[in-house]
Amino acid sequence: MDSIDAAAAAELDPAMDDITLTVFKSWDELFGMDAHEVEAFQLKAVKQRLEKLAPLVSALRNQMEETGVTGIKTLDDVVPLVFPHTTYKSYPVSLIERSRFDQLTRWLSGVTSIDLSGVDASKCQGIDDWLGVLEQSTPLLPFHTSGTTGKLSFYPRTVVEANLWGYHFIKLLQGFGDEPGTKLGFDGVRLPAISAAPKTGRYATQRLNVFLAKYVSQTPEQTYTMSGENLSADLQALSGRVRMAQAKGELSSLTLTEGMRAALKRYIEDQKNGPQQVGKFFESILGELRGKRVFVCGLSTIYLEAARYGANRGLHDVFDSTSLMTTGGGGKDTGLPPDWLEQIVAFTGIKTTHLLYGMTETTGMMKMCKEGYYHIPPVFIVYLLDPQTGALLPRTGTQTGRFACMDLLPSTYWGGIISGDKVTVEWDRECPCGRKGAHIHRDITRYSEAITGDDKITCAATIDNTDASLQQLLGL
Amino acid sequence: MDIFKVPLIIRGEIIEDYALEFGNRTGSGSGFVTPDVSKYIRKLVNNDPASLLDLYSISLEDIYSYLEELGNRLNFEKNAGLREAFEVSCHFSNLSRPVLENIYRHCFRGFTREKLRQMVETQFGSKYLEGWVPTRLDNGSMASVRAMGARGVHVIAGNIPIVAGLTYMRSAITRSDTIVKLPSNDPLTAAAIAREAIKMAPNHPITKHFSVAYWKGGDERVESQIYLPANIEKICAWGGYASIKHIGKYIGPGIDLITLDPKSSTTLIGKEAFQDDETMRDVAMRVATDIGGWDQEACSNARVVFLESGTDAAGVAKANRFGQAVFDALQALPKEVSGSAVNFDNRLLSEIQGILPLKDYYKVYADRQKIGKSGAVIVSQLGEQVDFVQLLSGRVGNIVPVDDIRASLRYFTAATQTVGIYPDSLRLELRDLAAVMGGQRFLPVGYAVAGGHPMPQDGIEPERRMLKWVSDYHCDIAKDPGAWVPGKVAA
Numbered sequence: 026m027d028s029i030d031a032a033a034a035a036e037l038d039p040a041m042d043d044i045t046l047t048v049f050k051s052w053d054e055l056f057g058m059d060a061h062e063v064e065a066f067q068l069k070a071v072k073q074r075l076e077k078l079a080p081l082v083s084a085l086r087n088q089m090e091e092t093g094v095t096g097i098k099t100l101d102d103v104v105p106l107v108f109p110h111t112t113y114k115s116y117p118v119s120l121i122e123r124s125r126f127d128q129l130t131r132w133l134s135g136v137t138s139i140d141l142s143g144v145d146a147s148k149c150q151g152i153d154d155w156l157g158v159l160e161q162s163t164p165l166l167p168f169h170t171s172g173t174t175g176k177l178s179f180y181p182r183t184v185v186e187a188n189l190w191g192y193h194f195i196k197l198l199q200g201f202g203d204e205p206g207t208k209l210g211f212d213g214v215r216l217p218a219i220s221a222a223p224k225t226g227r228y229a230t231q232r233l234n235v236f237l238a239k240y241v242s243q244t245p246e247q248t249y250t251m252s253g254e255n256l257s258a259d260l261q262a263l264s265g266r267v268r269m270a271q272a273k274g275e276l277s278s279l280t281l282t283e284g285m286r287a288a289l290k291r292y293i294e295d296q297k298n299g300p301q302q303v304g305k306f307f308e309s310i311l312g313e314l315r316g317k318r319v320f321v322c323g324l325s326t327i328y329l330e331a332a333r334y335g336a337n338r339g340l341h342d343v344f345d346s347t348s349l350m351t352t353g354g355g356g357k358d359t360g361l362p363p364d365w366l367e368q369i370v371a372f373t374g375i376k377t378t379h380l381l382y383g384m385t386e387t388t389g390m391m392k393m394c395k396e397g398y399y400h401i402p403p404v405f406i407v408y409l410l411d412p413q414t415g416a417l418l419p420r421t422g423t424q425t426g427r428f429a430c431m432d433l434l435p436s437t438y439w440g441g442i443i444s445g446d447k448v449t450v451e452w453d454r455e456c457p458c459g460r461k462g463a464h465i466h467r468d469i470t471r472y473s474e475a476i477t478g479d480d481k482i483t484c485a486a487t488i489d490n491t492d493a494s495l496q497q498l499l500g501l
Numbered sequence: 502m503d504i505f506k507v508p509l510i511i512r513g514e515i516i517e518d519y520a521l522e523f524g525n526r527t528g529s530g531s532g533f534v535t536p537d538v539s540k541y542i543r544k545l546v547n548n549d550p551a552s553l554l555d556l557y558s559i560s561l562e563d564i565y566s567y568l569e570e571l572g573n574r575l576n577f578e579k580n581a582g583l584r585e586a587f588e589v590s591c592h593f594s595n596l597s598r599p600v601l602e603n604i605y606r607h608c609f610r611g612f613t614r615e616k617l618r619q620m621v622e623t624q625f626g627s628k629y630l631e632g633w634v635p636t637r638l639d640n641g642s643m644a645s646v647r648a649m650g651a652r653g654v655h656v657i658a659g660n661i662p663i664v665a666g667l668t669y670m671r672s673a674i675t676r677s678d679t680i681v682k683l684p685s686n687d688p689l690t691a692a693a694i695a696r697e698a699i700k701m702a703p704n705h706p707i708t709k710h711f712s713v714a715y716w717k718g719g720d721e722r723v724e725s726q727i728y729l730p731a732n733i734e735k736i737c738a739w740g741g742y743a744s745i746k747h748i749g750k751y752i753g754p755g756i757d758l759i760t761l762d763p764k765s766s767t768t769l770i771g772k773e774a775f776q777d778d779e780t781m782r783d784v785a786m787r788v789a790t791d792i793g794g795w796d797q798e799a800c801s802n803a804r805v806v807f808l809e810s811g812t813d814a815a816g817v818a819k820a821n822r823f824g825q826a827v828f829d830a831l832q833a834l835p836k837e838v839s840g841s842a843v844n845f846d847n848r849l850l851s852e853i854q855g856i857l858p859l860k861d862y863y864k865v866y867a868d869r870q871k872i873g874k875s876g877a878v879i880v881s882q883l884g885e886q887v888d889f890v891q892l893l894s895g896r897v898g899n900i901v902p903v904d905d906i907r908a909s910l911r912y913f914t915a916a917t918q919t920v921g922i923y924p925d926s927l928r929l930e931l932r933d934l935a936a937v938m939g940g941q942r943f944l945p946v947g948y949a950v951a952g953g954h955p956m957p958q959d960g961i962e963p964e965r966r967m968l969k970w971v972s973d974y975h976c977d978i979a980k981d982p983g984a985w986v987p988g989k990v991a992a
Contacts, residue, residue, distance in 0.1 A: 091857060112855050114855070115859055117885060269888050275912065472847075
């Protein structure tokens with residue numbers, strides 16, 4: 026019963042610690058653990074992470090001081106130490122405006138145990154440049170993400186942790202109990218991989234593209250992505266910079282280099298052509314891949330576009346039906362039509378499409394079982410918080426609240442993070458699928474970012490016409 | 502969930518057919534029921550301008566009398582209906598209870614003849630309201646102008662209940678027919694005023710030209726029928742970007758849009774604040790009042806405070822001492838003046854928590870475990886505003902040390918309204934430039950939420966905008982021959 030995917034573990038890091046090695050165990054073993062076993066594992070693991078990281082990560086030390094938490098006796102004790110999501114974007118944006126990447130490096134060093142003192146970021150011209158310098162001179166492979174405000178968050182994952190993200194993601198294709206599965210990648214099954222997204226960049230998807238090219242497809246050329254254009258962090262950061270500058274009255278001093286201006290124009294054009302690009306992309310790969318067994322992953326919205334494109338051209342069942350596919354789980358408020366999954370399956374022909382829930386902030390994703398629940402693996406300690414007060418909701422019964430997670434996989438940064446998702450967890454329910462442990466209802470929404478409803482008028486003064494300002498900056 | 506009743510009031514008629522339920526978005530667990538406005542649209546809209554004629558059977562003095570009596574009746578001690586409205590408002594407002602009660606006790610004190618007269622005479626003048634004001638033109642003709650009331654919808658703000666009373670007053674004085682679209686954070690104050698008016702004078706023209714309704718902002722079924730030039734001439738919208746954008750689609754010929762959008766006010770403190778410790782504490786107390794008054798729920802509240810302390814180490818140290826003094830003064834404000842917000846913005850809380858470790862960049866003065874209760878004063882160590890200025894609320898201020906206070910004028914935006922300035926000499930020196938840069942309301946630090954001044958708001962005279970300015974010409978053919986007169990070439 027116990028089996029460890031030793032080959033994969035060894036390939037990624039021969040010196041992996043016990044906690045991290047857990048992720049290579051089989052789903053049968055992990056979802057076969059009783060609640061007290063899981064708790065015992067989690068408590069031991071989180072204590073270990075805290076002990077190692079507290080002396081090395083000043084943001085964590087600071088949080089311990091602020092909250093008066095000196096040690097962990099129970100899982101609940103961890104909650105005051107879980108970081109708000111703003112921790113990874115708390116840097117003053119003026120550091121970017123003034124190209125003070127040396128100071129941005131110093132800021133980043135507060136959230137990682139990796140020694141950044143040797144990094145020379147003094148000549149960096151922009152964020153992409155800076156991330157590149159970090160990659161060249163340290164073990165870091167930073168992930169960035171952008172929230173609704175447009176300010177970029179930076180997650181200081183190492184190469185190993187980035188690969189763990191990928192592994193924990195493809196591991197979801199492996200079976201459980203009577204459910205068949207595929208050991209995808211490494212010394213298991215290698216398949217052509219399709220990721221309908223830009224090829225390079227430092228979002229989770231682009232990091233995953235690199236992982237797929239190395240460990241999932243037979244050759245790197247057999248990982249198919251949408252374009253050669255790099256998804257630039259500088260471009261992604263721009264709308265956030267404009268928004269903040271507007272609010273502070275600093276718009277007139279925002280400057281763009283000619284290179285940025287040109288890149289942004291191209292990006293905006295690309296965005297306009299979006300849906301056609303998806304269609305063209307599939308046209309281009311079907312020549313080689315039609316009827317073949319493949320692995321497809323990515324956003325539901327993109328694949329729905331592809332499905333519509335295909336439907337217009339009478340294309341259906343384009344891949345071998347035993348192919349593998351993962352995509353976002355869709356939910357009440359995603360704006361997807363009710364038959365979105367049927368449309369996608371009609372196009373791809375892939376009988377089993379796995380629906381996933383996850384985020385950049387946690388290592389990998391969670392899969393929906395046939396009963397419609399996302400099962401939480403033991404390496405994630407999940408907490409639900411009251412959306413208003415932040416108080417911990419009981420870890421019993423059925424609870425709805427703000428999703429927070431202590432991700433036990435990272436060993437160089439603190440994995441405790443609060444998200445903006447509204448989630449319902451079943452703590453005690455026994456799922457008919459056979460997996461033990463807490464699980465999450467399929468309908469997941471975001472807690473509204475807006476303080477004002479349509480009809481509540483307050484003085485949160487936002488002159489927020491970012492798009493128009495961006496156009497103006499470009500001289501369009 | 503506690504459910505309260507918000508009536509639909511149409512020109513003196515109270516409709517209590519409570520068909521629809523709406524929840525409270527701030528999550529306090531309360532909601533309200535209200536009639537379905539779409540069922541009463543025919544009654545609510547007024548496509549007959551002639552219906553306003555009855556307002557011209559009364560004089561401005563009569564209007565002052567009406568408002569004065571109404572103000573007297575809206576006395577918190579004596580009026581059970583008003584106290585009830587207050588109690589219900591506590592479930593919807595983000596204002597702390599003692600502050601909200603204080604507002605209810607004082608907000609109708611502006612309804613005195615003297616104050617009303619001052620408001621009218623210092624702005625457009627009563628003669629325009631009461632008749633045609635003639636001017637002899639250089640060509641001998643006589644041009645007369647009269648200000649007439651209009652049919653309008655006011656989409657009012659709910660952050661401070663004063664807005665409801667102010668809107669009623671403006672509507673009465675301008676002889677307008679007004680529909681107030683209620684905000685969900687103050688669904689009752691306007692209704693309470695209308696109810697009292699109906700008790701006081703059910704058949705009075707002013708009572709018969711005021712309506713109060715709740716519908717969900719953006720509800721096309723309702724709005725597409727109300728916002729037609731045949732039915733209304735003016736929309737006065739207190740809303741923000743999103744709200745104005747969707748009202749915007751109804752704007753066309755025949756409808757005049759008056760925007761009183763949300764503002765972000767600012768504060769400039771000159772180096773004189775540091776001349777001695779006593780002065781520094783006095784200024785800190787004033788700044789705390791500007792930040793904390795009305796729980797920082799108003800447009801006019803201070804948020805970003807530019808402080809001419811200098812940006813070198815000594816300057817930043819001064820700024821930090823000032824920040825601590827402001828925070829301490831904030832805690833000491835009387836509870837009727839300032840209290841903690843009912844719901845503190847979670848996004849702001851995350852941002853503040855995010856910067857707590859960044860001691861080289863920000864010093865945060867707060868009760869770290871209870872920021873929502875204590876508020877916070879953030880002193881930027883690098884002389885730059887925090888990245889989340891648009892979220893500052895719940896009594897959170899950002900002090901920004903600068904070398905030259907005059908340079909801070911460049912940070913004014915289209916949203917800058919109130920500018921508190923210390924000292925007075927600096928205010929007088931800067932006010933021309935500050936006005937050019939976009940500031941709209943200058944006053945000494947400490948007076949940001951003093952309220953109730955009969956002066957322009959947000960750079961406009963809302964009453965003047967609510968009125969229609971109509972001209973009439975008397976032409977004397979002897980002095981000003983018309984184009985049809987043979988042999989004369991029209992000028």
